[in-house]
Amino acid sequence: MTGDNRVGMAMKYLLVASTEACSGKSAVILGIADRLQEKGIEIAYTQPVVSGNAANPLIDSDNELMAQALSLPPERLGSPLLVLDAARSIDRVTGADTQDYGKLLAENVRHLPGSLVILEGGANLHEGSLFDLATAQVAQSLDAGVLLVNRYDPISSIDLLLSAQQQLGKRLLGCIINDIPRDRVESVQTTLVPYLEHSGIPVFGIVHRNGLLRSVTVKQLVAQLDAEVLCRPDRLDLMVESLSIGAMNVNSALEYFRRGNNMAVVTGGDRADIQLAALETSTQCLILTGHLAPQPFIVSRAEDLEIPILSVDLDTLTTVEIIDRAFGQVRLQESIKINCARELFGNHCEVDRLISLLGI
Incomplete structure (x- = not known):
């Protein structure tokens, strides 16, 4: 889809973020993106902030994963804007780095074709704050809806999600609760989900723990x-x-x-x-x-x-x-894991409800 074809329609942005590191963002993206494509929705993908260093071969692994698993051509993939490491942080603090990353982000995603750009957030809601690229700042810059992935914990999950709601306000579309022990799924469904829904946090899916994805x-x-x-x-x-x-x-x-x-x-x-x-x-x-x-x-x-x-x-x-x-610190790399993630999260996420809230 070219820029001319977009006249009269607004590009939509979905930021998939997490309350904590290693909560399953990539797996969720694979599952929902697969279902969105089945419905004929053209998507693009980018991950603005990555952790590590520029020489780290894992930096491009998520782009490669999404490109292969979702059959995305190069023009539908955005490059990372920022590789977070100690040196970059020092440059920012000392004033050596004065880049306007919010503006750079908008320019970076504007050229991506499709009707929906899916952005993968940082390790948590705060990562990238120094560079104006924390979850709330990215959502503000792009007018993006935020889908939060929460790794289930019987004590901290509610606090983390309520705190995120306070930070994100109306930009929070809802959440997916992941990695729930199988013997706790019914309890989550009958107690936690109604409470969150009543609190104004839609729950798009509850996903049980999967040994293969944690392997x-x-x-x-x-x-x-x-x-x-x-x-x-x-x-x-x-x-x-x-x-x-x-x-x-x-x-x-x-x-x-x-x-x-x-x-x-x-x-x-x-x-x-x-x-x-x-x-x-x-x-x-x-x-x-x-x-x-x-x-x-x-x-x-x-x-x-x-x-x-x-x-x-x-x-x-x-x-x-x-x-x-x-x-x-498990990453999705093996094809058996990728296929498992697509099936598991695709089958347990209310994609139609998400599409409705996105207004696609």
């Missing part, structure tokens, strides 16, 4: 832990959905492991009994602490079962902390 690959764990791969380096693409610690007696461990699914099991390199028990359950990799070599029969069994064994020169507590951080 990391064994390869990612190898990188995070600086681990040595002792066997099956060809299976580092296995997806790890949960973490288990083998520090009990073998009978208790076996019962514990049987309740897990697609686990990374952390245990001492000298605990052959625990290692063998883990290999006989839903384990995607063994992570041995203390930099101790496993027994040959353990390696042989892992080879047969195609389960990688990793060795780390770390204690158990440090290893678990690093893995927990890896789960908390």
